[in-house]
Amino acid sequence: MVVPLNMWVLISNFKLKYNLLRRPDGTFDRHLAEFLDRKVPANANPVDGIFSFDVIIDRTMNLLCRIYRPAFTEEPQPSLIDLEKPVDAEFVPVIVFFHGGSFAHSSANSAIYDTLCRRLVGICKAIVVSVNYRRAPENRYPCAYDDGWLALKWVSSRSWLQSKIDSKVHIFLAGDSSGGNIVHSVALRAAEAEIEVSGNILLNPMFGGEERTESEKKLDGKYFVGIRERDWYWRAFLPEGENRDHPACNPFGPRGKSLEGIKFPKSLVVVAGLDLIQDWQLAYAKGLEKAGQEVKLLFLEQATIGFYLLPNNNHFYTVMNEISSFVNPNGK
Amino acid sequence: MGPFDPSAAAAAAAAAAAAASSSSSSSCSGGSAPKRHHHHHHHHPPPDLDGLLAGAGYKVRSSELHHVAQRLERLETALVNSAAHIPHLASDAVHYNPSDLASWVDSMLSELPSSSFSSPCLPSGFPDPYSPAAAALGGGWVDHPSCSPHPQPHQNVVVPQQPQPQQQQQLTVVTALEEDSGIQLVHALMTCAESVQRGDASLAGSLVEEMRALLTRVDTSRGIGKVAGYFIDALGRRLLGLGSAPASAFENEVLYHHFYEACPYLKFAHFTANQAILEAFDGHDCVHVIDFNLMHGLQWPALIQALALRPRGPPLLRLTGIGPPSPDGRDVLREIGLRLAELARSVNVRFAFRGVAASRLEDVKPWMLQVSPKEAVAVNSIMQLHRLLGSDPPRDPPIGSVLPWIRSLNPKIMTVAEQEANHNRPGFLDRFTEALYYYSTLFDSLEAACPVQPDKALAEMYLQREICNIVGCEGAARVERHEPLDRWRARLGRAGFRPLHLGSNAFKQASMLLTLFSTEGYSVEENEGCLTLCWHSRPLIAASAWQAAPTVVNSPAGVINHDDNNNQLSCSPVPMLSIETDIPSSIQ
Numbered sequence A: 001m002v003v004p005l006n007m008w009v010l011i012s013n014f015k016l017k018y019n020l021l022r023r024p025d026g027t028f029d030r031h032l033a034e035f036l037d038r039k040v041p042a043n044a045n046p047v048d049g050i051f052s053f054d055v056i057i058d059r060t061m062n063l064l065c066r067i068y069r070p071a072f073t074e075e076p077q078p079s080l081i082d083l084e085k086p087v088d089a090e091f092v093p094v095i096v097f098f099h100g101g102s103f104a105h106s107s108a109n110s111a112i113y114d115t116l117c118r119r120l121v122g123i124c125k126a127i128v129v130s131v132n133y134r135r136a137p138e139n140r141y142p143c144a145y146d147d148g149w150l151a152l153k154w155v156s157s158r159s160w161l162q163s164k165i166d167s168k169v170h171i172f173l174a175g176d177s178s179g180g181n182i183v184h185s186v187a188l189r190a191a192e193a194e195i196e197v198s199g200n201i202l203l204n205p206m207f208g209g210e211e212r213t214e215s216e217k218k219l220d221g222k223y224f225v226g227i228r229e230r231d232w233y234w235r236a237f238l239p240e241g242e243n244r245d246h247p248a249c250n251p252f253g254p255r256g257k258s259l260e261g262i263k264f265p266k267s268l269v270v271v272a273g274l275d276l277i278q279d280w281q282l283a284y285a286k287g288l289e290k291a292g293q294e295v296k297l298l299f300l301e302q303a304t305i306g307f308y309l310l311p312n313n314n315h316f317y318t319v320m321n322e323i324s325s326f327v328n329p330n331g332k
Numbered sequence B: 001m002g003p004f005d006p007s008a009a010a011a012a013a014a015a016a017a018a019a020a021s022s023s024s025s026s027s028c029s030g031g032s033a034p035k036r037h038h039h040h041h042h043h044h045p046p047p048d049l050d051g052l053l054a055g056a057g058y059k060v061r062s063s064e065l066h067h068v069a070q071r072l073e074r075l076e077t078a079l080v081n082s083a084a085h086i087p088h089l090a091s092d093a094v095h096y097n098p099s100d101l102a103s104w105v106d107s108m109l110s111e112l113p114s115s116s117f118s119s120p121c122l123p124s125g126f127p128d129p130y131s132p133a134a135a136a137l138g139g140g141w142v143d144h145p146s147c148s149p150h151p152q153p154h155q156n157v158v159v160p161q162q163p164q165p166q167q168q169q170q171l172t173v174v175t176a177l178e179e180d181s182g183i184q185l186v187h188a189l190m191t192c193a194e195s196v197q198r199g200d201a202s203l204a205g206s207l208v209e210e211m212r213a214l215l216t217r218v219d220t221s222r223g224i225g226k227v228a229g230y231f232i233d234a235l236g237r238r239l240l241g242l243g244s245a246p247a248s249a250f251e252n253e254v255l256y257h258h259f260y261e262a263c264p265y266l267k268f269a270h271f272t273a274n275q276a277i278l279e280a281f282d283g284h285d286c287v288h289v290i291d292f293n294l295m296h297g298l299q300w301p302a303l304i305q306a307l308a309l310r311p312r313g314p315p316l317l318r319l320t321g322i323g324p325p326s327p328d329g330r331d332v333l334r335e336i337g338l339r340l341a342e343l344a345r346s347v348n349v350r351f352a353f354r355g356v357a358a359s360r361l362e363d364v365k366p367w368m369l370q371v372s373p374k375e376a377v378a379v380n381s382i383m384q385l386h387r388l389l390g391s392d393p394p395r396d397p398p399i400g401s402v403l404p405w406i407r408s409l410n411p412k413i414m415t416v417a418e419q420e421a422n423h424n425r426p427g428f429l430d431r432f433t434e435a436l437y438y439y440s441t442l443f444d445s446l447e448a449a450c451p452v453q454p455d456k457a458l459a460e461m462y463l464q465r466e467i468c469n470i471v472g473c474e475g476a477a478r479v480e481r482h483e484p485l486d487r488w489r490a491r492l493g494r495a496g497f498r499p500l501h502l503g504s505n506a507f508k509q510a511s512m513l514l515t516l517f518s519t520e521g522y523s524v525e526e527n528e529g530c531l532t533l534c535w536h537s538r539p540l541i542a543a544s545a546w547q548a549a550p551t552v553v554n555s556p557a558g559v560i561n562h563d564d565n566n567n568q569l570s571c572s573p574v575p576m577l578s579i580e581t582d583i584p585s586s587i588q
Helices: A005-021 A030-036 A111-124 A143-156 A178-193 A214-219 A227-237 A278-290 A314-327 B006-014 B051-055 B062-081 B085-092 B101-111 B132-138 B180-198 B201-215 B223-239 B249-262 B265-280 B300-308 B332-346 B399-408 B428-449 B455-472 B485-494 B504-514
Strands: A050-058 A063-070 A093-098 A127-131 A170-176 A199-203 A266-272 A295-300 B174-176 B286-291 B316-323 B351-357 B376-382 B413-419 B497-500 B522-527 B530-535 B538-548 B552-554 B560-562 B580-583
Touching: A005 A030, A005 B051, A005 B062, A005 B085, A005 B101, A030 B504, A030 B522, A050 A111, A050 A143, A063 A111, A063 A143, A093 A111, A093 A143, A093 A178, A111 A127, A111 A314, A127 A143, A143 A170, A143 A178, A170 A178, A170 A314, A178 A199, A199 A314, A214 A278, A266 A278, A266 A314, A278 A295, A295 A314, B062 B085, B062 B101, B085 B101, B174 B428, B180 B201, B180 B223, B180 B428, B201 B223, B223 B428, B223 B455, B249 B265, B249 B455, B265 B300, B265 B376, B265 B413, B265 B504, B265 B530, B265 B538, B286 B300, B300 B316, B300 B332, B316 B332, B332 B351, B399 B485, B413 B485, B428 B455, B428 B530, B428 B538, B485 B497, B485 B538, B504 B522, B504 B530, B522 B538
Parallel strands: A050 B174, A093 A127, A093 A170, A170 A199, A199 A266, A266 A295, B286 B316, B286 B376, B316 B351, B376 B413
Antiparallel strands: A050 A063, A063 A127, B351 B580, B413 B538, B497 B538, B522 B530, B530 B538, B552 B560
16 A cells, blocks of 8 residues: 655655644644644635635634635636625535644645635535634634534525525535534534534544544554544643543543434545544444434545545545535435 | 855855745754754756645655655654654744745754664664554555665656646635625726726716715725725726825825834834844844835834844944935934934944935935945835836836845845735736725724724825825826735846745744734734735735845856855945935944
8 A cells, every 4th residue: 555655745744743833731832833834815816717715704703714616607707706696506515614633733724725625616516615713722622613603604694605496505514634523513503403404524533532442552653643642632622621531522422412313414424544543433423323314434444644635546536526426416 | 043054155056047946945043052954946947846735835846755755754753762852843943934845854854963863764772663653664555765675656647737826816805794785886896997997987987976876875984895985086086087196205104103003014024024134133243224214213123122132242233214305304314313323322232324315216326325345234125115116118117226236235134025915917907806805804904903093094094095006096106016925036036136034933923923912813924934914814914035146156267156245245435415314323
């Protein structure tokens, strides 16, 4: 099994970077993190048929989202730009995306996530709303979830995002790593508040628990990631004094809540076979199944974390095609 | 302890040939034995970058991937061997230009004692063959030349693409919640601008009337409504052939002052420039700052105080302030100079001031600045260079003559701050659109960050003048010709300057400065060695630093000589005209 060289360089670079930022006392070098993070501005001029713009969806919370849309066919030169022009298609999936970074790293305008969101628009023919949620350790649970919830409410109330076929906003929640974890919590809250979410997409979602699973023991330190850092990020995100069986970390663990009977969206859970927390991710999928919820598990045996960041491997295309089918009504 | 080591200039031999490639000098300074390590990429033709990594924000040549991978592994081994390195690299070392991954990794390696890493396949002192490091390195899960006996690297077959030259087409928009009439207004503005571009004055004129009416139905206290009013006025003025309203120097100064107080943009520019100047002046006893727009000299007290606190004592500081001639007998430049001299005296910094009165920067000649060969020169340009980009054809824009004379001073550093916007595009509609989004973001930030009157209203007037100029003027009269960082990089590179990278220390301090403004929304971003101040992810001001790139002179023996401070300076002392004002030094 072979990882393309540039992917190896990219992920090793992240690993190195992240090692410099986590301090043993639980604090985080935010200044160095922001300095090192490669960011890109939004671009209302279409690039490869996709344009983006940032919206401050909540002034008091200073919550920003970056919105990605396909360019309008009638106006290839966007001099008359109407960013929030109503959607023109019968059906357009709106993907609310939560970037990864173990709750501490990255932003909606990080280059890797800007690129990923653009690819999602192109492949899924969707509109993507990437949420710039508050990060740990400065902002612990439940800040990221609250921001996700705000974003969901905002998206669901935008008339310009409604599909013409039924004048409804067809929302999918998607995220990788901590973003996947946020998807679960926001979907749960949506179900309780009866806001309809059409589906959840969890890419290498970040879950855990007090127990040390087989995969954690076997893969510790082997493929970019180690148990001790995972612990650090949970300590940074969860409320002080809490352990990893907190339901935010371990939704189907001893303190988890049953999802039986809840109108939860269908889920697509993608697990990388070389990710040390895969046992937790598989347990999540199983937990959904046992609660009678619809779930599709995509297990990629030879994939490492971050495989979806560059499109030069088969896993990338497999997953993108699955996501595309998942969000478009003819596929399931 | 600057970020640049002149002795590495040998590598810069090809710098002149590779004006388009970005120089990547980086060093880490810190700890008890400061080291400088430089990794130059000057001597290659335009780079063949890995297109996928470019999409992630990293510029790495495909041909260098192996090298970078090996270095990453060595660094990994070193950090695994001794976790004590991590805090050193994190807190003590200064990082530069993270986009240049190769340089970044190399500079960190140079920070570590060379004994901390050995052959990457056999980490020494590691008894356990199943240790994480050994497994990661020798596990064979990436085909890697240093680990396999017959290197057969799996090189992805994606053809590396040049990163698209998107910057010039970039249009960044940050909006807040808009009501429908706000969107109508934007439409009308665009249509009006488009009709102006087409030369349809009557349609444009009627649209201006319509928009004035629309304004009454829109919230003009914030968002697009506020900034739209100014653009509508500017369009109206353009149609009447009025251009900008003439402004007295005094008015300019008052508005400038309030803009300075109301938001962090100028403070950020001053602060960042001062940091860089301080570093560049390290080790020099005679220093000379040339300020292209003195105004009230607000930038300089902080530098004077910082120089006073230098461990080996302050240098002799000369400040030459350029500014417009004062009307009615006053000598404003001299007054500012006196105040600064007083401050310098109070902190025991030997100080001399000279004012150069000129209505336009292009009227200044280098001999007026009286630069001496022995002094380290810093040229400081805060929002001034863009003013040199316009002209009435067939004359050429004055930038073409100004940059060479700056270069001829051989400055140790040139600090530049500019608006990060593309307001110099030839098409009117493009310019108008960019300006609309830029200023609405800027006004948005004023709104949120500065509730204090009259600072806010006067700051808005300051910006309104810029809008009027961008929308209403052409030719030499249009001075607000803002251009984005990439264009300045190219232009300064062609003029014989190379970047001095601003590092993580400057970034951190600028970020901390921002926390003094209680509003959230401001942030600093690093952009390939430059720092930008952003409002909600939109870069608005870019600060950069430059140095004269050494020119290459071939002597008959084929030896390459390098420019240093002794040659090429047109600064022989010449009796001055009466336009200068000399402030007597506090200590002679």
